[in-house]
Amino acid sequence: MPQEITTEKLKKILGKKLSLLREKSGETIEETAFDLGLDASDYFKFLKGKRLPHLLTLMRISQKYGVGLDWWFSELAAAPPNAVQSPNGRLELRMARIVGGLDDRLQRAALSILKTSVKNLASVSRAAKN
DSSP states (O other): OOBBBOHHHHHHOOOHHHHHHHHHTTHHHHHHHHTTTHHHHHHHHHHHTSSSSHHHHHHHHHHHHTHOOOOOOOOGGGOOOGGEETEEEEHHHHHEEEEEETTTHHHHHHHHHOOOHHHHHHHHHHHHHH
């Protein structure tokens, strides 16, 4: 049975990737947090997988390091759609709530990113079947 992807596992995945990017940059935690307009303790919690960044924060981090939002979730491509869940319900519902709370410009950007991610997941799924 495939392993369920929980919020805790997602925190760890994002924390590892964020640590990798920060280490490659050579910046301190404080320097990076300042550049992103974050409190150093909040940024540290993201690095250690204790908290998930908000979508806007993740977008700023992605811009800083030149990675797409889909890069953060590449490990999830191997999981079947039904395995991606959060403790409070399906991840899709939570994402819809988050995107619904954004202004129009950010909604369009987030939906474009999500569409690209879905296409990439479909490609990976087709390739895995062949």
